[in-house]
Amino acid sequence: MTVTGTRTRGGIGESVVRPDGVPKVTGNFAYASDLTAEGMLWGATLRSPFARARLVRLDTSAALAIPGVHAVLTQEDVPGRPTFGQIVADQPVLVDGEARFWGEPAAIVAADDPDTARRAVAAIDIEWEELDPLVDMEEALELGEVFRHAPVRRGDPDSSGPVVVEGFYEIGMQDQAPLGTEAGLAVPDGEGGVDLWVTSQWTHEDHDQIWRSLDVKPGQVRQHPSGIGGAFGAREDMSLHIHVCMLALRTGRPVKMVYNRAESFPGHVHRHPARMWFRHEARADGTLTRVQARILLDGGAYTDTTPAVVANAVYFAVGPYRVDNVHVDGYGLRTNNPPAGAMRGFGVVQACFAHESQMDRLAAELAMDPLELRKRNALATGDPLATTGQIIETPLPTTDVIDRVAAMPLPAPDESEDPRRLPGGTGLTTSRSDVVRGVGYAVSIKNIAFSEAFDDYAEARVVLTAAGAEVHTAAVEVGQGMVTVLAQIARTALGVDRVAIVPADTGAIGSAGSTSASRQTQMTGGAVLEAARAVRELALQRGDGDDLTSEGVWRSGELVMTLDELCESGPLSHHTRFRHPPTEEPDENGQGTLHADFAVAAHRAVVDVDPELGLVRVVQVDTAQDIGLALNPQSVRGQIEGGIMQGVGLAVMEELVLDRGVIRNASFTDYLLPTFLDAPDVEIELIEEPSPWGPFGAKGIGEPPTISSTPAVVAAIRNATGRELNRVPVRPQDITGT
Amino acid sequence: MEIVRPTDLSGALEALDSAPDATVLAGGTDLMVEINFGHRHPEHIVAVRRVEELTELNGRIGACVTWARLEQGPYRALAQAARTVGSPQIRAAGTIGGNLGTASPAGDGLPFLAALDAEIELHSAARVRRLRWDEFLTGPKQNALAPGELIHSVVLPDEIPTRQEFGKVGVRNAMVISAVMVCVARFDDGRTRVAVGSAGPTTLRVRAAEEMISAESSPGESALAEFQRLVSEGVNPITDHRSTADYRRHAAGVVARRLLERCL
Amino acid sequence: MxxxxxxxxxxxxxxxxxxxxxxxxxxxxxxxxxxxxxxxxxxxxxxxxxxxxxxxxxxxxxxxxxxxxxxxxxxxxMASGDVLHAVQDALVAGGGVQCGFCTPGFVVAAAHLFESEPSPDRDQIREALSGNICRCTGYGAILRSLEDLAQR
Incomplete structure (x- = not known):
């Protein structure tokens, strides 16, 4: 390209600051929970106090009689399709005679203010008959309560290696715990339709479910992008969406609903708890010969995304390793536990904890260095994925991530007696002499974007005007920084500095797909790149030039048409629908080209453990991650550090404690999220081998940090203590054995 | 009356006298949680944080002295405990009187009061009385406060143990409710007290361990081990969503031994 | 009322x-x-x-x-008109903001810390902000932002 005019500023590769940074630090950024409208009512929800119960009586008259109460609605009031759900519409909008999980919404209220709404909920006359909940996965399997069984049969079923290790592994229920709870504002349009601002990861998918239940035409529901306080999967399935719209349409007034933290815990899907059995066989030199696994995932009461989570757990059950003989059965079970669905890592987190624990166990059995064992079996470009047989055609630097993380310097031994650097923290339980340091490694592979023949696409429109470029998209920013990266892609592709991201509602543009599966940088980013390149071509044609910059169109180093002149006859615009390479449905043996792209990551955790008290401080987590290209290095680092923290949380503290389906710790007092004093230092090596279809070669980066960080931390605790630790989170009593 | 905000003690006692069912509000860090989640709906509130007499820290500890102030001393183990109360924001508002009013077995300040055999001074319009800590704390979230009565202050004995250490076990390294916590206090003559929180219906003292170790002028390894064993044996914890009875029992002993070692 | x-x-x-x-x-x-x-x-x-x-x-x-x-x-x-507080500036520049829901709390708590201690060290920052939960950043960028500010 001829160098003309000023270089594009804020393009790819720069640590461009977030456009929403200033509004967020000043408190001026509007989240869904901050929105108001003239004449607005407040919604509230009546929930089942039991994990399973028959609804005997529900009388709303006393609640309706309270002054200031405008509507009290139940399942009978659902105007259209009585159920919703992303894959299978099996969840009643409100309890339909039997509550199937603790906290399931049974009735909704709209009132003048939050206090009146709460009092109305309390005034609803309701009687339940508690039923025996099904809470055990093995029992659910026996009863045939299976959302999906995903098998993998590859290679010789009778093959056997001389060295065998087996293990049982368990994962507790992790919550996404985004800081912003579920919130929505529905505003009736006066013509039977409704505008909705709501916490969401995928506006178009929500929209397709909402209009059906409201019994209106699709265009009569417009779901708008809204400020979202974190998601991590919790918002891929709907929460209060239909409820708040029903109340708005019934009352003819805007209605706002915001869940409090106690409601939020049962009010969204969680990471699937897992029970897993794995058997690894190898030759004496460490070459894997066969892997068998049985994976049970607790899907809770309704389908949600369980079938896809099961698929991920099964297809990544072996990890980034070569092995020819694989036999895996994965089951998603229906129980009366809280519903499970998407959470960062999406099934791979569970499998990775098991396969990496197994690799360490196998290395010990073989008296081999655990990293050497992993490298000996490392999956590379050109190899078949051990489970599905798909030939990996994209770059897959498995050996590289292992070598790079192993080569990073270890943190110096810590001699400090400062409690803030010791297990137990300011509780002053522990002196340095009580501490043993441990180091552990883990490696993971994750698919990027949607798999198994899903028609996965993202739409974007780029419009060039005299004022600069606009990028129109329905892709949801949940905090990860997509708005920054999309603008950078557009700037570089166009050559124009001034780029604004214009969030579009469901009526204004087609779907961008879900903000999940590490997909938006590649998918909506891909769409923006395609559209921006097309607009640049249009500009060059119109200006008969060879370059476009913020000044205008250039020919042979001279400005021939300013941006003003270029857009005089109207803006230049291009709309595109971007698709990734097609994937297939699995055959009956789970074989096929099921995935569009892959990313690998390796983690090394260093922990200080007080073995006598079972207390842990995660000192440092280092990682080498396969990211294709760093579009925004600061943002990449932020995603990796944040993802690691969630993996550390699962390793040592985060768990919803269940008792017959009831969450015993549905509060921030007792569902423990890591604090500043629990945060490890993080050092990062980025491996940049371009993805063939990501914009400028970039890969999705959101999930890998959460996946192998958990087993790395547990491996480090094992290294420090010698304990088996087959369950996460690791609790103090698991370490002390008391 | 809905809320009164007295600025002196007599004003507070008058308000409580005229509405004995009123809820006393100090730092709000416990009461407001109950209110926010709809568990309590007080109709009359006496907000006492402006009452100067209650904020005195001079030989006695006024009920409205905040954790943030106690973190700065003068009592070592209480300062250590104060540093673990909730978050810096909680410590800026929450008070020692609140710990007594709530009377949770997990009250972080209570093991220190138990170890020192503190008395709690209660005032009402009619009388002033003092109760020893274990007469005041009558059960989990239960205390001996009578209607119309106000927690005025904590009165510590004249003789303060020269050695005192506090330790709290939680699953997180900050801002955590204890799985178990211990305060050990030792006088120069070897008399030793050990108080444990979150290990029974109320904060408790382990007398058998105290007697054994008080007799040891310079305890060796075996005495320390015996002390640990007696503490573990002498507590009465439960299993709940925060921890297990067995772990609490074990950890109480370990922490008590470690704190005693620091006192020697 | x-x-x-x-x-x-x-x-x-x-x-x-x-x-x-x-x-x-x-x-x-x-x-x-x-x-x-x-x-x-x-x-x-x-x-x-x-x-x-x-x-x-x-x-x-x-x-x-x-x-x-x-x-x-x-x-x-916290800001004076259009001029951000130094803590706000530091968090924007240092990538200490993601979803931003925790950010207002961090801004106020950190401003309070810098008020009493203009050059806090790493562990002081960590403890002073241990009552502010962030679910997105893992705290790394917040720490770097505020350490940069402390060294100015």
């Missing part, structure tokens, strides 16, 4: 509040200051941190009626 007078972001305000209303609810739902965030309502996340008479406290745990006579500063009162 109860009448209270207080100073809010430098302005004297007189309002009528409910007996059990929290300061957070008053700020967000009635005084049109939604910058302080409601994420837990029990003092376990710090998202609603405000300055009250010079102390950083959780607005969810302050009874609005008991705020009478207080001087309160919320996140909306």
């Amino acid at each position: 109860s009448d209270v007078d207080f100073t809010l972001n430098g302005e004297t305000r007189s309002v009528s509040v409910g007996t059990t209303q929290s300061l957070l609810s008053l700020l967000r739902d009635e005084l049109e200051l939604p910058g302080s965030k409601n994420a837990c309502e029990q003092g376990e996340c710090g998202s609603c941190t405000v300055l009250m008479d010079g102390a950083a406290v959780c607005a969810c745990l302050v009874l609005a009626a008991d705020a009478d006579g207080s001087d309160i500063t919320t996140v909306e009162g």
